Amino acid sequence: MESDERIVRSTAEELDRMLQQGEDRTEWARVRALTEEEVEASIDHEEEGALDWRDVQAGIPGPKQQLTVRFDVEVVKWFKAQAPRQAGRRA
Numbered sequence: 001m002e003s004d005e006r007i008v009r010s011t012a013e014e015l016d017r018m019l020q021q022g023e024d025r026t027e028w029a030r031v032r033a034l035t036e037e038e039v040e041a042s043i044d045h046e047e048e049g050a051l052d053w054r055d056v057q058a059g060i061p062g063p064k065q066q067l068t069v070r071f072d073v074e075v076v077k078w079f080k081a082q083a084p085r086q087a088g089r090r091a
Contacts, residue, residue, distance in 0.1 A: 012078045
């Protein structure tokens, strides 16, 4: 698969350091300047699939479903470190 060649893996610390040093590779000005038509044209519908508007729901959400997911301890620690601290809340 050709897209696998572009995958780069970084630790949370590496990403934090890169962002602090201004090494964000996203060209935000170019992204913000895209029109809706350009965004739509950039989507690989063959890979992503077309949006099925019959499944889109607006307004009141449907019933909730419980889901259990297990994460590695390091992943949980990383997400917790991203959240702002609130008074009276334990980590």
